[in-house]
Amino acid sequence: MTVETGVTAITALLAGTFSVLLAIAVLRRWDRGGAGWRGHGRANRLDTRLQPMVFLFRKHQLVDATAPARTLLSRITAPDNDWQRVLQWIGPRFPDLGARLDQIDRLGRIEAVGTIGSGSAMLRVVAEDLGDDLLRIAITDPEAENAGIVVDSMSQQAMEDELDLLRRALDQTPMLVWRQDEAERVTWANAAYLQRAEARGDGVLGWPLPRLLDTPRPVPGAGTSTRRAALENNGAVSWYDCHSHRMGDQTMMFALPADAAVRAERSLREFVQTLTKTFADLPTGLAIFDRQRHLQLFNPALIDLTGLPTGFLTARPTLFDLLDKLRELRMVPEPKDFRSWRQQMANLESAAATGHHSETWSLPGGQTYRVTGRPHPDGAVAFMFEDITREISSTRKFRAELLLGTHVLDGIEDALAVFAPNGQLIMQNRAYRELWGKAADTLADALAQWESRIDAGAGFVALRARLTQSDDQARDNGAMTGPDGGLLAWTVSRLGGGRQLLRFRRPEAMRDPALSVAETRTERARAVGAD
Template identity: 75%
Template sequence: MLLVGFENALTALVAGTASVCLALALMRLWDRLRGGRRGALGHDRLQPGLQPMIFLFRRQRLVDVTAPGRTLLDRVAAPDDEWGRLQRWIGPRFELAGERLDQLARQGRVELVGRHGIGSAALRLLAEDLGDDLIRITLTDPEAEQAGIVVDSMAQQAMEEELDLLRRALDQTPMLVWRQDAEDRVTWANAAYLRRAETLDDGSGGWPLPRLLDTPKPVPGAGTTTRRAPLDSNGVISWYDCHSHRMGDETMMFALPADAAVRAERSLREFVQTLTKTFADLPIGLAIFDRQRNLQLFNPALIDLTGLPTGFLTARPTLFDLLDKLRELRMVPEPKDYRSWRQQMSNLESAAATGHHVETWSLPGGQTYRVTGRPHPDGAVAFLFEDITSEISLTRKFRAELQLGAHVLDGLDDALAVFGPDGKVLVRNRAYLALWGDGAETLGAALAAWQDRAAPGPGFAALRARLTGHDEARRDSGAMAGPDGRLLRWSVTGLGGGRQMLRLSTPDIAADTGPERDDYASAMGAG
């Protein structure tokens, strides 16, 4: 009996345990099934489906819009009206969107699928004509419908901040940035480009955007292509350095303002033109050689003075080739031999490169040239050829006339001396030097020498007063005792400009009568 009772108890215990385990298993299965259903059904309640963007317009004026649609319009830059903003946003994402929407009144319904590409979502656009001038536009993303994608909030925030930073940077940059497709249509542009487009398009802001610049075509495999292009805005020309870079089937364009560079280049070009015109009018031949001694610049006077062929000069000869050509044309001094002449030309080039150097060339044809060499920056050197034949002839003629006058003065028996307004001795002849034998260079020194060698008297005092201008009753002639007691007759003549000429002669006393004889007697008595 005890054994039977034990078996019954054990059976009951096993049955109860099995019942509990089965109940737990069923409950767990039930919970799992409920959890799966909750995951399949309740997730939509926890994560609502993506709300479409719906816009309601009446005569292109916004009547109503969903929250995502409002967010989209707020993120799109000018124009101010919502219809223009929406057109600007959908234009690069839906091919021929503007033309198809213009046909909405006739067709009643237009459905478009967006492009697939870099930065483009697989969007679907549905435009419906509801009548009474009402148009409803719905934008949805078929790939995101019922996807239930959960995004990390921190990662989403970081991406949005970076995106906002990049968008602000591109919108605030002064350069024009835009993107073109394979047909050269503008598919995206930054704020600077949009502002310029609105200025040229009277602020209509329609899509597609106009191409503002004649941009370079990217060369396959060449990376970035650069070209400078003008932009005419109401008669005002602006210049841009355009850079194109291929990105798949599309091209990114960057246009940097180049007005300052263009102005600088224009100023430099005008300056060079002014110098060129100035050089062309100079009577002096000019030849400028670079650091390799190749001719870089010359003026027409060089051809006129040297007779060098124009074709030879335009071929940019070297300095020594030019000098050899001048030697062939007999436009350099006749050398004793070629080696000495070559050494002389080498010395000319070295002296001109290191500092200011001047030479005078007496040519076989009787002409005289002054050749000046000057160093220029960066190792360049300039040579100036000047015809000084007339100047040399005039100098020689003037020198000959001076020598003739000196010979005439030296041929006179009377002693002559000319004093300047400052008392400096300007001219004296050979008779004067023989009489006084002094080398006095001033009037004061000459008077002192005369007083030492001649006996002072009334005649000498009168001469001093006349020359120094201290005597109000100046006498223009008189007599005085000369060296060794000889009697001298003097006369002073004004030559203009404060200059005075003194003439001393030995008189013939027997022939003199009247007051002059008394002067001689007085001068001799004083002696």
């Protein structure tokens, strides 16, 4: 390579490097100029958006405000006073500033930094007394590192729409929603809360907002907690179910109206109390078991009837534990063996669970109990214990008296039959059945039966007329041909309730008893002489 060739190469290299540097410089200049040309209007708007919020008040009347400040006031719909609007917005972010603003005449200047939290991190407010009753309040963000970032209009519109939707939803909800700090000061509230607070405060609200409800304290680590609280206003009490949710050093509170639930619970409680009083006065022992067959409800009569200890019943024993305890107290029928006893009690439980079931227990002590089982909703079952000893005794006595009366009627030689007013045969004795055979069920059938077995004459016609026709005659009698062809006397007597007593008597039974005794003695004397 010659010297001339080397010089040419170096010259070309230096020219190329210079061209690249010149092109880079031109591009940078073009980019800065173009950005300025293209974004001049946007830069102006950005500068407008980044200017601080400044309010100028004279005796709590707004004199002037920057554009962001006026935008803020326009988004706070209530209250109507601008000073109250500013305090409402500042209060949650600077809790102690409201009280310090009242001392601005003495302090001259107040500077405060907002608490760390969602939407209000590290905000700074400066309040200055300018004299002549002028107060300047400036709100800035000293850590706006990203203040130059511009959000595209579509994203901004979407965020604003979502924010507006959330605001409207919270303001239209009937439940009370508010936020409170660690000192339990209300730092934010929705429209429903503000309305209730205004109603209690006669329309005048200050900051911080009053706390309306005795709210639950959240348990650390539990997330949420719930309790019921009452709110009284002019003698009217409203109930709310309060839920709390921890959010950093703040607590979100939600109070749902619970008046309907409270009324329903009160009605249910009163109904249960009424049932409890009714059960307590019942002479029938009551025991209600749930679907797991644990005792849930019993009344004092159960203790009186069974002798079960109160402590045993309040411990909510199972059904089979209760039955085993009754077996120990000899308050169940004496079983032949334990296996048959368990099977009998299992059958009792299954029958009571599937439908109405009733048993009669004859106890070793001579008492008689009726045990009734009924199914209840959700698989529960109820058992009722009734002492029917007196009822059983009365029934047995009545049956014995009926049996005695039947024996007495059967011992009478006359054939007797009693007919109801509708002609139904109520009663007959053995002599009647021997005379006419199987008794007919009605008077008409009986007349047909009699007529078929005898030679119906004037006596039978008179008897039929007497039985089928209603008259006031208390007693009537006559005679007719009997089924054996002999003479048969009849007598019809009126009984109470329109019933009629019919009596048939053979002629030999109508003879004088004294003559019958004399004839009997004569026959006996003849028998002794013959011997």
